[in-house]
Amino acid sequence: MQLSKDLMAASSTPLVLGVIAEGETYGYEIVKRVEALSKGALNWTDGMMYPLLHRLEHQQYLTSRWRVGDSGRKRKYYAITEEGLKVLREQQQQWHVINDALNQIWRDLKRSSNDGYQPV
Template sequence: MNLSKDLMAASSAPLILAILADGESYGYEIVQRVAELSGGKLHWTDGMMYPLLHRLEKQGYLAAVWRVAETGRKRKYYALTDAGKGVISEQQKQWQVVNNALNNAWRSTDNMIGTGGSNDGFQPA
């Protein structure tokens, strides 16, 4: 399944913030965590993720620091700031509203489709 770019864009910031709520991480590890959380259905590219990390950092939701990893490689680690921790709760509420609305809409659509539904005589042109 390929998710639309709009849906990917809308969900990416809340996903990053939620992942970093568990502790600091670096780019590749975040990409791997997204894949794991989605059961392998979300595949992020560097070109999508790093601009988002930089934007979240610029907004004050993330702090970043360069460190040398155990492998000897330099990595930029990201962590939530207090502002980032504060925005997670608000984003959870917003997504729950959207999720509930979609579930309700789809439930009524499923009921119509499952029973043969009616389009009230509507005929497309």
């Protein structure tokens, strides 16, 4: 299944903030965690991930520091700030509203499936 770019863009900030809220991490680990959470449906690239991380850092939702990882490579590790946690909580509430509305409309459509609508 191909996910729309609009949906991926809208969900990228809460996904990244949520992953980083689990603990300090670096870009490649974030990409792999999102891929695992989505069961492979979200395959982000460096070209998408690093501009997002830089934007979130500029907005002061993240801090970063360079350190040597377990592999011996120098990596930029990201941690969430208090402001980032606040934004994550706000976005979580917003996504619950959207999710509830979508689930309701899909339930209503299923009940009145005279129009031939077949939910997935």
